[in-house]
Each structure stands twice: as C-alpha cells, then as structure tokens.
Amino acid sequence: EFSSDGCGDFRKPSIEVKNGDGSTAFLGKVKKYRIYSGKYSIPGLPSLFATNDDTVDTLEITLWDEASSVAVVLLYSVFEEKNIITRAVKVLNQSAHTIFLNRIMSTTLDYMESNYDFIHFAGRHTMERNLIRTPLRHGVQSIESIRGASSHQHNPFVILCDHDADEDRGDCYGFSFVYSGNFRCEIEKDQFDQTRLLFGINPRGFCYRLKSGECFDAPETVLAYSNQGFAKLSHLYHDIYRNNLCRSHFSHMERPIVINSWEAAYFDFDDDKLLNIAKESVDMGVEMFVLDDGWFGKRDSDFSGLGDWETNTTKIKRGLTEFAKEINKLGLK
Numbered sequence: 001e002f003s004s005d006g007c008g009d010f011r012k013p014s015i016e017v018k019n020g021d022g023s024t025a026f027l028g029k030v031k032k033y034r035i036y037s038g039k040y041s042i043p044g045l046p047s048l049f050a051t052n053d054d055t056v057d058t059l060e061i062t063l064w065d066e067a068s069s070v071a072v073v074l075l076y077s078v079f080e081e082k083n084i085i086t087r088a089v090k091v092l093n094q095s096a097h098t099i100f101l102n103r104i105m106s107t108t109l110d111y112m113e114s115n116y117d118f119i120h121f122a123g124r125h126t127m128e129r130n131l132i133r134t135p136l137r138h139g140v141q142s143i144e145s146i147r148g149a150s151s152h153q154h155n156p157f158v159i160l161c162d163h164d165a166d167e168d169r170g171d172c173y174g175f176s177f178v179y180s181g182n183f184r185c186e187i188e189k190d191q192f193d194q195t196r197l198l199f200g201i202n203p204r205g206f207c208y209r210l211k212s213g214e215c216f217d218a219p220e221t222v223l224a225y226s227n228q229g230f231a232k233l234s235h236l237y238h239d240i241y242r243n244n245l246c247r248s249h250f251s252h253m254e255r256p257i258v259i260n261s262w263e264a265a266y267f268d269f270d271d272d273k274l275l276n277i278a279k280e281s282v283d284m285g286v287e288m289f290v291l292d293d294g295w296f297g298k299r300d301s302d303f304s305g306l307g308d309w310e311t312n313t314t315k316i317k318r319g320l321t322e323f324a325k326e327i328n329k330l331g332l333k
Helices: 227-243 261-265 271-282 320-329
Strands: 015-018 029-037 056-065 070-079 084-093 100-110 117-123 127-135 138-145 158-162 172-178 183-189 193-202 208-211 215-217 220-226 257-259 288-290
Touching: 015 220, 029 220, 056 158, 100 172, 117 138, 158 183, 158 193, 172 183, 172 193, 172 227, 208 215, 227 320, 257 261, 257 271, 261 271, 271 288, 271 320
Parallel strands: 257 288
Antiparallel strands: 015 100, 029 056, 056 070, 070 084, 084 215, 084 220, 100 193, 100 208, 117 127, 117 158, 138 183, 158 172, 172 220, 183 193
C-alpha cells in the first residue's frame, strides 16, 4: 500500500525523504488506524466530496518510521453506491529536525500478476487524447508532465486492463489523478512478473521543506474498476466527477446551443461582420455567441499578439462591453 525506501524493496518507492540526520531511508510500519463516516478533504486541493445521497466511509492508516519520527497517513474513501475509491497521502514531520520531501506518491498499488495492457492518452494541440495501448513489459513504463501543468501531451489518467478488454467486456482498472500540475505515473513489472503502479506529483524539481511539526498533503487519485469494459469505466468517472467533484451550478444545466466566431471568420473580422453572423444564427435556434481568437492585441495570425489581452479597437470598434450588449439585444448570451 506504500512502498518503503532504502529498506530492501528494490522497486520504485512511494517516498524519498532526506531526514534531519542526513539519512534517506524510510520504513513505515502500521501504528494505528481509524474508520469514520464521511469523506476526507485535502487543504488547498480539489478532491471528491460526498453528497447527501452518498454512503461514504473513510479509512486512515498511520505508518510510523521509528528511526526518523516521520509519519505517513494513508487516506482511503469508499463511495459504496458509485463503486469508487479515492486515495491520498499526508506526511507529518514529528521529529525535532527539518526534513526534505523529494518524492511522494499519492497512490501505490501492487498486483501479484502482470497480464495487463497499459493504456494512456498522448497528444498535442489539435490532436489531444490519442489512445496508446501497450502490453506491460519488464522494467518501468511511465507517463508524466514537467510543463507545470498536466498538459495535453499526457493527461493524468491511465488504465490497466485485460489484453482482450474492449468497450463492452473485460477487467479494467482506472486511475485518475486529481491534480493540474506536474505529475508522474510509473508502472513497474519485476522479475517475478508482479506489477506496481505509482501515481503522484512529478519528483523532478520537487523538494518540499517540512519543518518540525509540519504536514504535507499530497493530491488525490480516484480509482474505479469495471468488469464490463471501457464504457462502464467511463460512466463511473463521468458520474462521480459530475456529481462529486464539479462544484459549479452549471454541472447539471442543459448546455446552450453555441455559435463560435472561429470557424466562421478565423482572424478576419470586425464587429459588424460578427454581428451579422450573430443575427443570422438567431433563427437557427442558437442561444450563445462565442467570440474566439483574434479580438486582442495585433492578433492577425498565430505569430503575434497571444497574451496581449487588450481589445483590438480596429476590429472591435465598439469595445467589448458595447459589442456584448449588441449581442444580448439579439437575445443571445
């Protein structure tokens, strides 16, 4: 459930820490546990929450390293009706010295076998979320982002599944990391054909100083399992995120019918041209006008203006406020 470092486990560790005496080992043994009703929360970070319709229980397991006086609390919440388990980790420095946390994985999961495919979603601008599927091999396979954001090169979500799993059948294990910064997911197949999956903050460039008595809260991973293929797995995630992660009142609202200026005009427009497009769209049942790229700076191509958030008054002669009022007069949002 949480792999040690420097204590005989030669696979990837869940934690790397520099202790007050300069040592780097961590061996957490179970000290105590508690079970309570409700969902844990993570200070300053997004995480799932329980609604009045949910039955949620939480398990906390405290691991204690005798030599360093560093404690790790493993957090698990079970959404019984929704078939979801969440995991998170917190590190407490209960020593008299400052320590440095160089690696902390929110989720560690060991499988006794490795007869799985590894699915992740790679991409780039205009080609996001391409499905990549490969069998597990000996050694370490990983995805990550070091861009300061989860990115469209790799989003923080992976699946382990049967070789013959498809949309409607097969065992599928999903791991979704609820964090928008640098992340890493590592999957290791060892010499005994066992599998270890670790998911957490990317260790590259990560070093968190933890003074005596301080606590570090790692982000949450949402785990889901389906024995009915990818479609069922998708539904589990869609339902839990719609109902138990998104706090916006828009979550359950019917989406408006939108017309977007981009495909109609690209960079070549002024506000009169856009208003004519908006007027024509009303009779088609359109409910919202979206002003896309090109309204700011000297933004006449992809090679200038991006980030110059000043209205281009040659294009939007009325200014944004008056232009928006004209759109609203047509009955459009």
